[in-house]
Amino acid sequence: MSSTGSTTGATDRRSWLREHSELGVGVLLLVIGVLVLTDALTMDVDITQRGPVGPTTVPIAVGIGLLVVAVLLAVDVLRGGRGEAEGGEDIDLSEPGDWRTVLLLAGVFLANAVLIGPLGFPISGALLFWGSAYALGSRRIDRDPLIAAVLSVVTYFVFNNLLGVPLPGGPLMGVL
Template identity: 40%
Template sequence: MPKHFSGELLLAVLLAAAGGYVLVRTPAIVVPPSAAVAGPRLFPYLVGGLLVLIAVLLAVQVLRGRAAPPEEGEDVDPSRRTDWRAMLVVIVLFAAHALLIEPIGWPLAATVLFAGTAAALGARRWPVILVSSFALAIGLWAVFVFGLGAYLPGGPFQMWT
């Protein structure tokens, strides 16, 4: 038995659930008579089976207490405890940003995302945060819309286009 509960079990369960879903839904795929051999069900069955198999192997490893080291990175301190607050703030901000793009336009929605994320990660000087987030957002928007011809809703700045 593991000494500590490892959240990796949740990942294994997720993998098994995905595999189960694939295996259960695959028979619903209609096989056209022309594709009787090697039809559209073959590959999903293979992938679904593999998902379940790997999930089981993984669960066994996790329960036996074998873990891989968390990924390293130059800005990551693996010895720290997980800062759930900062992470949750970033997730909520990104979801809000996605919902705001169409009502208020990409430049303003991106300003909110940038300023909020910078503050959540520890930036403190609000004048600098606000100016740099708006400048970056409007600058990127202009480059992509005028320079590359991409479509990004402008919100109040749409009239410039």
Template identity: 55%
Template sequence: MSQQISRLKGRSELGMALLLGVVGAVVIWDASTLNVSYSNSDPVGPKTLPYIVGGLLLVCAALLTVQVLRGGHGEVEGGEDIDLTHGTDWRTVVPLIAAFIVNILLIDTLGWVISGTLLFWGSVWALGSRHYVRDGIVSLVLALLTFYGFYLGLGIKLPAGVLEGVL
């Protein structure tokens, strides 16, 4: 067992190949479950593109697996302006994840404007800004701009939540 582990050491790209293969298989399976009416006169149909994408993902997974098993590997990033010797800054990552989770949990009840404001404000706080009032105002403006940008520009209604009828 340890001999197999040592043989695979340094071949983390196999994980990416596995992920590509799983996603490709899921795309093909999902395409096969599409219900298409028989009266559709389009010779290509709606299943064609998902089958192509899924197939290409499987081909990429197979080619990447062969490449890695033959000794190929990805090139290490040069790290233009970052120090690659430092680990992950969890004191930044965890609050960012928390801001996204809060947004997911509150968007339906409070609406996009409030949850988006919390998302934007929490993100800038996690990234180090300590101008609480200014960041709150900018976050609110961004949430309102995206709310109306989606509604007026794209015709997509984001949830208004408790501000239903006000916005």
């Protein structure tokens, strides 16, 4: 076989993969579905429960749903189905992605995850809201920290007091 034949085979393989790239999403959904089901089925739960719905019911339903969607997507792609190309009135698809914004937002969310324990939600939430506004382009240093603090404290009170979902208060626990 000549080198041209092996090059053509590799090109055909890449072309097939490019045309069926949505199978990657199906594989990802399949892996997540298996992980969710494995976690749900190996949960250590209290045997005594009230009613037919226990703590594993929703994760099992979500895991099964993920598996079903993964299989349906794979069948559709293998039959020639293709997702519609993304379009938008204010999106220039020829421009590259804004990785700076993505990385800033990822950093802000990671910082929130690290700081919520020691600082509590009111402070880490304010940093989250302010950092997100900054990452998305707002440069109003006079207004953004105040809005972030108000949003954070209101969110803390709504979850903690009205919804009964305790959030870590941190050092401000006694003040608020």
